[in-house]
Amino acid sequence: MSLPNDYAAGTTRHAEVPSFTGDLDDTPAGYTDRDALLSHLGRQVLHGSRGRDFASAYITTKDGTRAPRMYRVDSDALEKCEYVQLTNKQYASVLVVDIDLPGTAGGHPVNLNDEVKEKFSQLISRHLGPAWVGINPVNGKCQALWLIDPIYADVGGQSPHMALLAAATHTLGQWLGHDSHFAHRFSRSPFYTGDSPTAYRWYRQNHAVRRVGDLLKDLRTMTGQEQYSKPRQQFSSGRELINAVKSRREEAQRFKALSEGVEAELAGELDQYDPELTQGVRVLWIRAGRAARDETAFRHALKTGYRLRQSGQRLTDAAIIDAYERAYGVAQEVGADGRKAELPPMRDRQTMARRVRGYVTTSKSEVHGGSSVSGQVTSSERKALATMGRRGGKKAAERWKDPNSxxxxxxxxxxxxxxxxxxxxxxxxxxxxxxxxxxxxxxxxxxxxxxxxxxxxxxxxxxxxxxxxxxxxxxxxxxxxx
Structure with a gap:
């Protein structure tokens, strides 16, 4: 496999520019590195595309269906594909993150965004660094690959391991500032050897192969996120379980009413013309002259969270808390009714921000996508609920008493x-x-x-x-x- 012109064997440039590289190796990938990556992928053919016109990456079969255009891994044709699918919905042996923070022109680690280099350095110091890094020579954006133990899924692409890979990719990408619209299908090809001026420059960092579960656990530890723990039975009696489910249902119904109101406002996008808004905030009133400050602030924070997600921005605690504090201040200004400002302590505001982020990211509406809800009972508790109460199991046994019914x-x-x-x-x-x-x-x-x-x-x-x-x-x- 031949190499691009800028990748002459044995040439590096890190000595010419004595700047911080994020502890990344600045030695361009060579023949052996690419062969090792192909061996790890374990594929005889790969789905490739020569350019960004991905429609040309498919062919029409005799029966009129569309099929991917595949290339043998040892063929010269694959070297002309600037894009390639390193994974598919049923098999993955690498984790791909597309980092959308621009740096400077040049195509070397020193040209990456300073924030990205700092985070790469943190990962490498904890032995979690990427195996490969590809850098755009025009704008300094990059893609990073981690080698993982191969995982599989069924025909529909569903399996617990694929769900774990998606969680690890999201956690790692969100921390690194990834492109939230990256489809994780076609990515830049480490095997491209053409002369395109925008072709990524690839640097092999290590050959470490990681378990997805261990990688996710270490990432959450490093970023201070809560670790997943298997839900355990948390109710001492059936009555306690039923009461807890009732309270959750009531809370969910209250949130649904609030969320529908927020989505109705978002659908209009006419805030600047709404006479009921005060400084961009819809103030809720307990009575004339007395504002519901906490409800107003939470509603505005939720609305801000939805808008951040719609625009593809990150749902940070700071942005949500700022929206909450601003709405609280507006409500205090126009409807204090003799009360002093009583903002919750910062710890409670951070808890509120996590709640808002959970509501927004698990929203079930057509506008926001996703699934709901937090606080679900475990499978064993759900089965217990199915047979509890005055009828429950007695009714089920009665139905099966007559096998010919x-x-x-x-x-x-x-x-x-x-x-x-x-x-x-x-x-x-x-x-x-x-x-x-x-x-x-x-x-x-x-x-x-x-x-x-x-x-x-x-x-x-x-x-x-x-x-x-x-x-x-x-x-x-x-x-x-x-």
Missing amino acids: DYATELRTKLQGANERRALTGRVTARQIANFFDDTFIQTGEYPSIPQAMNELGVSRPTISRALKTAGIQLPRGRKKK
Whole structure:
């Protein structure tokens, strides 16, 4: 694999500019480094794009469907692709963060944004630094790669490990100032060797392969965030559990009413023309002349949080607390009614900011996306709620007493249909596995190995073995001849 002109073997520039590099190595990546990265990716082909016109990265098949344009990792064509998908929805062996803070022109670590260099230095001092860093020679923005133990997902891209990777990527990216709109599909290619003036300059830092869970835990420790702990049974009795759920439901209903009012205001975007606003704040009143200061301040902080998220800005504690304090001051000014200002202590305001951030980031509305809600009961508690109360389990037992009842017959019919669909899915998967082996044999003259098929298709070894046995495909035994 050839190298770009600026990447002549053995040349560095860090000695010419004695400035802070964030403890990043300024030696350009070479042939061995790229081969090691390809080996870690464990892929025979990669989905690439020669430019930002990603529509050209897909081809139309004979049956009219769209399929990705794939490139063999040892081909010259891949070296001409400026963008590549290092991960897909079913398999990932790297974590990619796109850092959107501009630095200066040059394409070396010294040209990165000062804040980014400082944070890279903190990561490296704790042995959490990236394995690869690619730098835009025009504006100093960059992308960073961390090598991770390979993780897999089902056909829909869902698995606990993928959820953990998403959490680690979000935590790391938010701390580094990432591009919140980065889709984590096409990223800049470390294998590009063309002469594009905007091609990223890549620097290999280490070959460390990390477990995603350990990486996330260490990141949260470093940034002072709370560690995740598995929810435990927290109620001493069924009545206590029911009362807690009722109080949560009432709190959620109150928040829903407040949130709908805030979203109605946001939808209009006519604050400057609203006569009910005082200095940009909608003051809530207990009675004429007496303002509800805390409610006014919290509502305005929530509204500010929504707007920050809509504009793609970070939901920092400082921004939310500033909005809260400003709205409180306005309410105090126009509706004190003889009361002194009684702002909550800073610790309570920080707790309020975390609540607002949780509400905004888990909002379920069409405007803000996401899912809800905080404070959910555990699965065991949810099952207990399903059978508690005056009817509960007695009613369920009564329904199943007669195995020939309409209720039991209907549920058995549903179960039979689900089992049939599950069996059909298994047959479809088996055909896909057999087609993959046959297609590879037609193109290359030899069958792929079972580990290669596992990586490509995201299925287990027993699944592949059963599919091959059903299709009558016999793989050659023994080691391959060199």
